[in-house]
Amino acid sequence: MCGYCGNVTSYALGDAAVGEVLERPLAEVAAMVRESIASIDYDEYLQELVDWVVGHKTEKTVFASFPLDTDFGFGQAALAMPIWDHGKMGCGTLAVGVRPGGDGSWLVSAYIWPRMAAALESDGVFKPLTAAYLGLV
Incomplete structure (x- = not known):
């Protein structure tokens, strides 16, 4: 990723049963989320993300192509x-x-x-x- 400059938002995904989330205290649910985030190999993941963005690059930026009123x-x-x-x-x-x-x-x-x-x-x-x-x- 050396030399890359830009903005990208990435997401970490995790799955859990509704019952499992509801029966646990908030601190344990937060730990489940933290584990989902920490389990990612970010060097590999972000390099794949940058490669994808570069491969799909257009002349427009997100904000130029997404006007808000x-x-x-x-x-x-x-x-x-x-x-x-x-x-x-x-x-x-x-x-x-x-x-x-x-x-x-x-x-x-x-x-x-x-x-x-x-x-x-x-x-x-x-x-x-x-x-x-x-x-x-």
């Missing part, structure tokens, strides 16, 4: 995050980003089943993403 009638959005559907039964996706304003906290956009959302929301570490939380009001 986030004005829904009450002004431009302060934050826009992507969402996607992998099309898998029981699949969940978490997109992690830095909160605007630079206080060190993260924004986690979750595309998950309602029961999984309820389990996460019951944990005090998660806060709803509101205008007040973003400092807009």
Whole structure:
């Protein structure tokens, strides 16, 4: 990867039964996620990813080819995050980003089943993403 310069987002995937996730404490579920991330040979994986990106390179950048208009009638959005559907039964996706304003906290956009959302929301570490939380009001 010497000499590569660019932006790419990669994902680590892991599988677990719903019951297994629901019956474990949050710390153990986090350990399962950490294991999925740590089990990857990143040198090989990222080299394959860079090779794929170089092989599929176009003249456009993602942002040039993906124009956003986030004005829904009450002004431009302060934050826009992507969402996607992998099309898998029981699949969940978490997109992690830095909160605007630079206080060190993260924004986690979750595309998950309602029961999984309820389990996460019951944990005090998660806060709803509101205008007040973003400092807009």
